[in-house]
Amino acid sequence: MQQFRAFWEPHRIVMAVIFAAIVVWCAMTLRWDWLPDYAPLALEGLWRTIWILVVTIVLGFLLAVPLGLAQAIGPWYLALPAKAFCTVIRGTPLLLQIWLLYYGLGSLFPQYPWIRSSELWPYLRQAWPYAVLALTLSYAGYEGEVMRGAFAGVKRGQLEAAKAFGMPRFTMFRRIWLPQAIRSVLPTLGGETILQLKATPLVATITVIDIYAVSSRVRSDTFIVYEPLLLLAVVYMILAGVITLLFSRFENRGQRRAS
């Protein structure tokens, strides 16, 4: 009860009332009759946005770890390509990368009969593999740089202690180095994940129907402009909120342990 009172301070009540008024006004005066017709498609698009985000973040992070490690401690023949990759990815627009992969790489494949007859062809014909690849590489490029700093930032003594006790190198990496590096970059990763979420609409440009593409479809079908966009903004905000919550959860779990 006390918590409840503490939360509902006057300024918060005012904000909530204003927000509720806006929602009511939107609901009353704007056109929402298209919603039932497009709801199934919207859910499909939402699902696609979410899985593309999750898959590209997981794969991208898995790539970022070796990219960061190569730059932090690798020999030059690993460090240099890793550095070059991160620089190119971070130095070019994501839209360009998506298009290069889809229109460039994607248009090369059909020229080779052995690719066309391979089992992968049904996938290579579609757009989503290129979208996933581009977003994965992009996330890997940014996070590879972040992980480089994270690996380099783990205190020397932490690793020295592991070494002094005869811990094999991979065990040391898995048990000490990686967990400490990840803890230190969690806040950054949370922000980067939200950026990645907001980068996903670009896949609509190569015919992948995500939630953004659905709103465009509504607009071109019905000539209703603002309502789909407003709803879209709300959807992205909710998704971003969920990501923030998840990461602050992880962080709090790590916080107890932080030095």
Added chain:
Amino acid sequence: MLHVAASETAAMPETRSEAIRIENLHKSFGSLEVLKGVSLTAQRGDVVAIIGGSGSGKSTMLRCINFLETPSSGRIVIAGEEVAMRPDGSAANRRQLERIRTRLAMVFQQFNLWTHRTLLENVIEVPVHVLKIPRAEAIARAHDLLKQVGLGDKAETFPAYLSGGQQQRAAIARALAVDPSAMLFDEPTSALDPELVGEVLNVIRGLADEGRTMLLVTHEMKFAREVANHVVYLYQGRIEEQGPPDQIFDNPQSERLKQFLSSVY
């Protein structure tokens, strides 16, 4: 293949009671020669205190024993097994080095407890993940060790929530958990507030009484005198004088040792 032959001869029975032998150890950082040929033997059960001014090479010497620093040349023999070295001084056989390191336990000046793990997790980390001891067994032993160093009630606490003295005692428990054949203490009390030094020294004193083999780099002269049975004075990368504590502290021969003692003791 020479290394194999060397380590076989080193494992002869007469060396059985020998815990650590350092022979003609040299170490340079670039053009700076820090160790200029140090030889030292510690028998099992010895407590060897290594004293000397800052820059005398005492920490470097200790860190060369488990190859945290790569020696430039020399031989390191642990419990009769020589660490195989390449001509440049680096360890030639990583597995052998890792195996030997598990028998040596180090306690650091900065404690170096793993900050993302509780004290209990710190203590069982090496037994479980390196020595492959069953987890339940390691946990039971870890609780005993934490009790032994007076931290029985802190098992679930993270290092950041402890004082330096408590952290160092936990680090000692972590070192004991591998049941080491020798322990290396690298200035274990130098990073502690003065009022916390005593509690750590008490734990180390207890270990000495147990008959643990220890090499102890320290600035605590009184303590060195009390627990060590052999004291080594390093000066500019060489052993200037060594002997039983009474002789070193009451009847130093070298001028430099006399000067050093008069300034710190």
